[in-house]
Amino acid sequence: MKELERLGRRRLEPDQIATPELARSLASISREIGRQVGLMIDRAGQVELVLVGDHRSIMIPALGQSRAAGGRLRGLRCLHTHLAAEGLTQDDFMDLLFLRLDLMSALEVDREGRPGKLHSAHLNPRPPGSDQDAAGQAWLLLPPTQVSRLSDNLRELIASLEGEFTRLRPTREVDLGRDRAILVSVSSASLRQARESMDELAELAASAGVVVLDTVIQRRDKINPRLILGRGKLGEIMLQALQLNANLLIFDQELNPSQVRSITDHTEMRVIDRTQLILDIFARRALSREGRLQVEMAQLKYMMPRLGTRDDALSRLTGGIGGRGPGETRLEVDRRRIRDRLAKLTAKLKEVAHERHRRRERRRKKEVPVLSLVGYTNAGKSTLLNALTGSNILAEDKLFATLDPTSRRLRFPEEMEVIITDTVGFINNLPAELLQAFKATLEELGEADLLIHVVDAGNPRMAEHIRVVEKLLRELDLSGLPRLTVFNKIDLVADREWLRDQAADYDAVLVSAMDPSTFPPLLERARKAILKVWQ
Missing domain, CATH: 3.40.50.11060 (GTPase HflX, N-terminal domain)
Incomplete structure (x- = not known):
């Protein structure tokens, strides 16, 4: 133990990988205890950690977040012994990769406890290319050499490595404030x-x-x-x-x-x-009080099983009479707080659901038909609603640009007035937490007299998107409602014959939200469908 403690107090010159004296001490101790011994050394030459493994390997503990962010090397290197007189192993290379070490070095130790050759490797800064198809190209080996013959150029080597990593990064406009x-x-x-x-x-x-x-x-x-x-x-x-x-x-x-x-x-x-x-994305885009409540509930449900035991000492808050008793762990406190918050959110969302129910009752009394736009996210629902009603709802070429449900009045040419609503878009593998949290919003669809399924006709995955929407409508028990399929963004489709065939297969109306002249067939089909329901 005293010898190991003395190793921890050693200091090398910043340019030195190892010295003959250090190599002799490491080899002697390692052979005497029959275990691998390692040192984690910083760039100033100071030994940060002394590691003791078993006969075949050594375990490097968590090193914290020091210099771990961004694209830099960590600023630490590992020098350890190998008792079988072999070179670097696969585990050594993996530690070099995962920990972003400056250098990984293994010192051979013979049966008499004398140091042999030193094997070292560093990461390869060159990005993978057509001529680099082997896993070993992730690192580069330095020639094995006796410690007494090592050149003192470590600082220059590390500086050139980091410079090469920086130089070879793809040139692109990157906002460093973004992930x-x-x-x-x-x-x-x-x-x-x-x-x-x-x-x-x-x-x-x-x-x-x-x-x-x-x-x-x-x-x-x-x-x-x-x-x-x-x-x-x-x-x-x-x-x-x-x-x-x-x-x-x-x-x-x-x-x-x-x-x-x-x-x-x-x-x-x-x-x-x-x-x-x-x-x-939902947390960023939700603007209404209802939307924020729903997103917060989804986030808390997602977070609950993922709470970690960050209290390493397993300390407990005081509990019981006079501060005695086991109390609660930090994890238990966090879970209890989340459960309490979920209960409050559930109560608030019930109030929202009652308000929506009252609004629907008022609409029913006025006998105003309701059309609801549904579809895959970014299919153009909000843009279509804006074009049909002359509104100015946020509409962007992004997934989930609009989350909050919106209702607008629409007058048909034959003096029929309807309410048209836009809801959150669907997506494949929509998180169950979100589907449950947005149940109050999606209940609006159940009151619709007609669902208008808006499809992005210019998307190559159009058929898959249609299947996803139909599957989610079945899960929400909405598949029995009257439905009108609308192929939007037809201006982006070059093959008109294919488009007409697809429209015939799905019995769809062709429109472009950017071209109002395409709206009359849609309005006529919607009017007939509503009259059929209301008769």
């Missing part, structure tokens, strides 16, 4: 389906103001229950993050709490999944 993400999909579905889902995830990220730097798709027959993807693939993604200066990983699949913790522990990057991304 820079790599999108990851691990799926057992077909490659086409995975790519389509990834394209949608990229649109969601853009809607959330995230800069997408790269996308990674891995097809696996069996999903890794701990890390989702393989450890080697995760190491490649970490190298990409370093090369591209990414600070966020977004997974297309929903991650359970243990998977988020495992990936975060390995990468020390922020990790979110598709559900959390959608919740973040």
Whole structure:
């Protein structure tokens, strides 16, 4: 123990990887105790940690967030012994990758406890290319050499590495105040389906103001229950993050709490999944009191099972008479507060539902028909509502640009007046928490005399979007309502013959929200459908 403590007080020159004296001490102690011994050394040459492993390996503990953000190397290097006189192992390379170490070095130790050659490796700053198809290209090996023959140029080597990482990053306009993400999909579905889902995830990220730097798709027959993807693939993604200066990983699949913790522990990057991304978009876009209540409820339900035990000491708040008793853990307190808040939100949303019910009753007394616009997100529902009613509702070419339900009056040419409403758009794999939270809003659809299903005809995944909307309408028990299908954005479709065939297959009306001259067939079909219901 005294020898190990003395190792922790050693200091090297900043330019030195190791000295002969340090190598002899490390080798001697390691052979004597029959375990690998390692040092974590900072750039000033100060030993930060002394590590003791077993005969075959050494475990590097969590290093905290020091210099872990952005695209920089960590500022720490690992120097440790190998008792089997071998070079760097796969575990060494993975630690180098995941921890973004400046250098990973392994010192051979012979049977007499004498130091042999020193093996070192650093990360490869060059991005993957056509000539780099091996996993080993993620790092570069330095020639094995005796410690007494090491050159004193460590600072120059690290500076050139970080300079090369910076120089080789793709040149692009990046707002450094925004998150820079790599999108990851691990799926057992077909490659086409995975790519389509990834394209949608990229649109969601853009809607959330995230800069997408790269996308990674891995097809696996069996999903890794701990890390989702393989450890080697995760190491490649970490190298990409370093090369591209990414600070966020977004997974297309929903991650359970243990998977988020495992990936975060390995990468020390922020990790979110598709559900959390959608919740973040909803939180940004909800403007009304009702919308904010619904989004907060969805976020709390999502957060509840993901609360972590951040109280490492397992300390408890005082409880019982006179401050005695076990009290509550921090985790229990957080859960109780979330349950209390959910109860309050539920009560407030019930009030909102009653208000909506009263408004619907007033509309029924006035005998005003109701049309509700439904459809996949970004199908152009809000733009169509604006064009039909002369309104100025927010409409953007983004997913979930509009969340809050909106109602406007619309007068048909034959002097018939109706109420037309716009609701939140649907999306594939819509989080169950959101569907439940927006139930009060979606109840509005149940009171409609006619559902107008707006479809983006210019989207190559149009058929899939139609299936998703129909599936969600069935889940909401709305599939029995009269429905009129409208193909919007026909101005973006070049193949008119294909468009007419599709419209015939779905019995759809063709419109462009940007061209009012296309509206008369829609208004006529809607008028006839309403008259049929009201007769």
